[in-house]
Amino acid sequence: MKRGNPLRGVLPALGLLLLLADPVRADGRSALPDGPLEIRQAVRLGLQHHPDLLAAQGRVREREARLRSATAGYRPRLYAEGIYRQGRQIGGRDEGKFTDDSEARVVLEQRLYDFGARAAAGRAARARREASEVALFDARQSRILAIRRQFYDVLLADRQVQVWNEAMAVAFVRWDYGKGRRELGDISPVELARLESRFRRFRSNYRSAQYDARLARVRLAHAMGLEDAVPRDLVRPDPDLDRELPSVQELRDRAWRTNPRLIAARQRLEAARADADRREAQRLPRFVGEVVTQRYARQFDFRNEVEAAIRLEAPLYEGGRLGARAEAARAEAQQRRADWLRLRARVEENIYDAHLDVQSWREKRAYARALLQYRKLKTDLARTEYVLELETDLGDSLTEQTRAELKLARAEFGLAMAYDRLDALVGEPLGPNTEKAR
Template sequence: MKRGARLRGSAALVLASLAVLPNWGWAERPAALPQGPLDLDQAVRIGLENHPSLMAAQARTKEREAQVRSATAGYRPRLYAEGILRQGRQIGGEDEGRFTDDSEARIVLEQDLYDFGAREAAGRAARFEREAAELELFDAQQRRVLAIRRQFYDTLLADRQVQVWNEAMAVAFIRWDYGQGREELGEISPVELARLESRFRDFRSKYRGAQYDARLARVRLAHAMGLEDAMPRDLVRPDLDLDRELPSVQELRNRAWRTNPRLIAARQRLDAARARTERRKAQRLPRVVGEVGAQRYSRQFDFRNDVEAAIRVEAPLYEGGRLGARVEAARAAAQQERASWLELRQQVEENIYDAHLDVQSWQERRAYAEALVRHRELKTDLARTEYVLELETDLGDSLTEQTRAEMKLAEAKFGLAMAYDRLDALVGEPLASKTEKRQ
């Protein structure tokens, strides 16, 4: 009982986090991009409002809500009318041997009074399924936020790559152009000039490829946001707080076992399967039904009931093993759900370890990239000084290498941010409720 109470509390905690999220309304048409530069918060908001995968998840939630009403509908009061058109041959009396009208009409109100818990079990199963669907909707929102952020970062990195190859191409062109004059003066050989040209052509090809990749990254970002025929142009680089305290992997694992939405949803489905098993068992037992009816007859008798009230006991005596087979099928389904839940626990634990190690790895890569940027900045400053003093130097190479180092740092920061987001998603932390600047 205590474990069940804790699970229900965890489910309530994660479901309550849905209230933190905006009330996303589904538009008939995908929204247009906002005017001006696009920031990360805007991209997430548009994606949560428009992406088809979330529309499907919300539709499944509504379907489960309908199943809750349907599951208990059979146990609510039943009011029905019945009409019988009947002809019968009379025995005795003045009309003996003649066929006379013996039709009747009745209206009946029935209510199950006691069913050994079948109704309550059906309601619990439906509620568990609905809660599981709500958790799956929350998990779909989490995965959509992760997808949008990853594509947003990839687009920014694609822009950086364009800048890297553009600078390299510019330096190579200047050298090739300068080399043409030197070759005419006989200072370099035609072979060296051809090498300079091929180097420029190589960088130009890479620059063009980077431009194409940047365009494709924007299309993918638009699709991650649920947009069609749209290409985000200017992106605002997010200000990320990456100096977070990293809890121990054991602490994160234990928290994820309590609050991971997929894991809680799997537990809810297991509880629903067990409730359905209880319902199937109860259907093999008798049930008590209360009945109130009123009727009218076409033939008149001295004594006949026009209003009746009764308590009816229905007990299945023989049904060819149908009810027993349903019980066994429900038990097997519950065992499958339990196996899926246990397997998912292991998967969540593995994902926690992987994400925890990923954070540590990106922290190291970030530290290396920061050191590399400092080194390249010093080299560029030295190259500028030598250039001013008209010493032999190559300022273009220094600037290009500095840009490459800055790209490595941006890649490390975005990778670290995604690793933290992945950990947050695994422990059920609402990603969509975070502001862009997570400080």
């Protein structure tokens, strides 16, 4: 029964994504833009220079070479042979003497029929090549996800630095003001010590946040495959978060057809089955046609200078090697099918998890928006009270507003990554651009 090609609907999109990146340069270095780095620029640079993609591209070229090797059996084989031979002659005037009986041959050989062994080898090689192409597509998808995740982490780390910086500033003002009040005897030494410890704690958190921000930039550079270059200023992206979310059943059915890893697993299963067919066919006879032209050092009237023949080659006894290889190939195909079934179940679980993740981040985003709106109103109220010289806590209000902005940013970036993960699971090309159209 002829099977349909599962790559038919995916390879066009794969081709589009492969065009997004330039060939990988040998040195793997990249010049960062002069201005602030945008997320689409980070993705483009990462697709050009990361070693994981270089390795995946190498596997594609390797499988292409193996395909050419496997299909070479369909073409004729032309080769030359030279044999230097000395033999003791029987009969004739030189009887009993060693004479030159060397020969030279040019052979044109073509395999005519082998019960499908060559065709099976070609199917296996083509399936493995297609699997490597899909694996390259999946490696690009994974690289884009990693770059975007690290890009968001840098932005969140910077915002966390801002939160602790504002909290530290407020704590320092209170501690400094407390020292003046302590000189007047308005507060106790215990209260002053509490204000100082609070400032020191916030300062320690601020320093730790600075270190985390530096480390996040290094991780972003590594995700982009950069050497001796660390991104500094980043532009906050504006991802499209108001998207329609299909039903989980629709996404699961689509993923079963278009998930890159599932497609690659199916192609490896097809390759294993084709290998099993090839091993079975090798146990059967084969017919080979050949045309030979030859020259001999010793001349006889009955020797042919040109010959044409059809040769039958049949394995009679090989010590069980061919049977063992066929059995091993069938076992390999069984294992590849088990791998495919396990991966199919895992993809279904991942779809459900990603679908729920999107819904969860939507709720967190709605809460963060409401919290930020509340904090902005509280800050406005605190400013009004400050202007009227009433008792207020404007510093704390500003700090809490910054915390709410951080919470909203974390929710928006988490939702963006959840959507990206869902797109990757269904084989949707992510591409360098993640922002909504303006």
